[in-house]
Amino acid sequence: MQRVLLTGASGGVGSRLRKLLPPIYPQLRLSDLNAPKDLRAEEEFVAADLADIRQVERAVEGMEGIIHMGGHSVEGPWETILQSNIHGTYNLFEAARRKGLKRVVFASSNHVVGFYPRTQRLTTDVTALPDTRYGVSKACGEAIGALYAYKYGLQVLCLRIGNVDEAPRDVRRLSIWLKPEDLVQLIRIGLEHPDLRYEIFYGASDNTRGWWDNSVAYRYGYKPSGDAETMVGVALEGQAKLAPDPVGDFYQGGGFASQEFEGTLERTRDGK
DSSP: OOEEEEESTTSHHHHHHHHHSTTTSTEEEEEESSOOTTOOTTOEEEEOOTTOHHHHHHHHTTOSEEEEOOSOOSOOOHHHHIIIIIIHHHHHHHHHHHTTOOEEEEEEEGGGGTTSBTTSOBOTTSOOOOSSHHHHHHHHHHHHHHHHHHHHOOEEEEEEEOEESSSOOSTTHHHHEEOHHHHHHHHHHHHHOTTOSEEEEEEOOOOTTOOBOOHHHHHTTOOOOOOGGGGHHHHHHHHTTSOOOHHHHHBTTTHHHHTTOOSOGGGSTTOO
């Protein structure tokens, strides 16, 4: 595979992938609402609003695969989430179908399952318990991906990404950290593995304190090189600067779970 589209190229994760992917996919096309401020002369960029399918079709034209990192990346009003993450994801898959693309890697999120307690180890087939409207949109994106895989024959990988960074910045991230190079390895499985039809992987490195059973990814050959525990000092230093958050500290979704929270821990699923 040579011609690959990266959406969300101006975001934090997209910016890291811009540096790591060109040696692997030499004809990498970037897309976002606005071009990265440091766009290089040799980089190809196509501006596209995910809510406008005509713009999305223009961005995917001539590509072989898509790495979909675009959309609204935090919690927001329903209308914002709906347009960017639900309509936008539908448009992305539909444009891929219309233009004959067969591979899509979809950036889902750990917030699809953010209302599970930190004491529970999760497989990828647990019931979705999204912690925000953002998490709901990512659960919807996984469902859209399944539809296009089984009905239209696309090969789809959904990555429930934890936190992509150079180091874990607090205690929660000791469990969900994803080394950028490990993310690249997961993306390559999604774009290149011959046996892939539709799968969900957790986007995490081999963290000693990990909450997720990522055995499905390992069966496809994933061999993560990172372990957040090697940088525990960084995480503890960052944690010391955070205010107490009883709800966020209980649930895997952290601060996303505690936003607008009006329930009680005892009245939510597995809250005991």
